[in-house]
Amino acid sequence: MSPVIRQFCVVSTCAIGLALLVRGLNHHLASWQLNLSIGGLLIAPAALRLHSKTALFSAFATGLALDAATPVPFGENALLMLAATTLVLGARHRIPREELSVGIAVAIVINLLLFSARTFLHMSDWPDPSSGWLRIFSDLVASQLFIAVIAPWFFALQRHSLFWLDADYSVARPERY
């Protein structure tokens, strides 16, 4: 199996696994009318640290998995996550991307962008757009806090999964950007 495909499988499985766990958590938070959205965290580790092809393919696959479980046009999340990954890939050579704190910050910023994009795409569905901001704000704050808490674990999970499944090529194949 080629290195890119192996990394793609590991990274996508980790991301989709986390998405499923968060969906389970949202099930319990539903009684409080809260919903966590962690799109930024799902793509940040790969976009910062892995080969660009792996990052782009896994972002697209993870987005499709999210699209299948949500009532949005199929491909919406995938294309948004692909665009976000492209942004990170374009900027990552200018930031200390191996730092954990930078990774968490990037995950939070990307999540904010994805959340805002989704809000503007679906705002027209609301019966009264002016009354939805409290809900949006509370969901966003809860999501960002959740990302800040679990991001170190998720970054470590991806790194260890790549290592255990013999897909960590970061040392052998240094990237140009």
Added chain:
Amino acid sequence: MQSPRIDQARPYLTLGIVLLVWLVVPTLLKRVMRVSFYELQAPVEISMSYLRDLQEFWALKTRPKNEIIEAARDQARGLGAAYEITLQENTALHEEVSRLEMLLRLPSQPAYRSEPARVVLRDFSAWWQRITIRKGSAQGITVGSPVIYAGGVAGRVTEVHAYTSVVELISSPGVRIAATFEGDSRPISYQGGINPPFVSPQGRIEFVPLDLFATPAQPRRLVTSGLGGVFPAGLALGRIMSLETDTDGLFKTGRVQLDPRLSQLSEVTVLVPLPTAP
């Protein structure tokens, strides 16, 4: 060797190509991919719901049997008699309806088969409020079937998969139902609302005649009108807490408070329409 500038532009190029390709991918292929991705994830969600049920079972096992029996007996005390009377009334009313339909030569009301289902997943975002249930096309669930629970109408089935179905709840902003005030036959429009955090789910009503009133002190019950052919008439939707006259002065608009149990659903019943006799 390519220059770093071209290398850095490559992800943007990839994004553009994927976007173009995605736009020309046939809808059928997208549909197949969507179903495949959904069915791949469905077993995980179903397993999680079975685990939750098992957890609940073991939690109950830790309690003394006497305590559980007493709790069930307390709950059942009085309910049995009430249900018995309701059943008798129901039978008498059904006979009356059939007699009137025959006398007036009216088309008969649609009949339904009840299909109870456990809730696998609740997905309540700002844009949609949905639940996934553990029954699908294998159990005869059809798209558009009404879904009810102890508090009244829960929603309607919007997606049916092999072993699961997705129900859009009445608290979802995208849901519109023809409703009436209890005791009034004039139809009004109900729409799911935006649900702020830490409060009961809400909805709103429009096109309410000016002679109808409701206040938080004297709320009115909102029930389904039976128009539209999806929901049977008379099922509870919620309580109308306030009404305000529209700016044009022709109708009123109001806020509907839905049952708090709607946010904690763990079991619902799907009313599967029975095929009508020709």
